Amino acid sequence: MNLILIGPPGAGKGTQAKILEDKYGLKQLSTGDMLRAEVASGSDLGKKAKDIMDRGDLVPDDLIVDMIASRMEADDCKNGVIFDGFPRTVDQAQALDSMLSEKGNPLAAVILFEVDEEELVGRLNTRVEQAKAAGQEVRADDNEETLRNRLQVYRNQTAPIIPYYEAEDMLSRVDGMASIDEVSASVASILDKAKAA
Secondary structure, X not given: OEEEEEOOOOOOHHHHHHHHHHHHOOEEEEHHHHHHHHHHHOOHHHHHHHHHXXXXXXXXXXXXXXXXXXXXXXXXXXXXXXXXXXXXXXXXHHHHHHHHHHOOOOEEEEEEEXXXXXXXXXXXXXXXXXXXXXXXXXXXXXXXXXXHHHHHHHHHHOOOHHHHHHHOOXXXXXXXXXXXHHHHHHHHHHHHHHHHO
């Protein structure tokens, strides 16, 4: 069972991916982590990717999709994967769909975490204040300006794939502002329907 989680930073995708890994035996795949692992391994794919990244260029979609296809052969992916940070464009979505179809293992679901951005900013500010009050260190990127920038990047770069998956009748929506347990129950319900289909 392969699925994509979409949503802005702070929407809870990472938390839900961990729950899904534990519950269904899925493997969360982060293309950033995979790229770093390929480069570190010195594989042919890794060498190609390193040359491109060293020039400051973006790794082309076909190379990323090849890397994902290769990674999905590993034992820890046999029950399926959760795509994290990929696809970001319609071209990537189409390339991923083609590769998964060739494997005979298409997407089971694309789940969009809908959130109120202003409430996300409010939550971040509260978390930062609580951390400071408790004398804890606050990460340099844990600030409103960075979050607003990341939300803008999400709207520009990732949100455009939402209509693509809607048109493919693959998109399900969950209320990302609900409690972790409520979101988890909504996601489980979507996946149960997908498995039954």
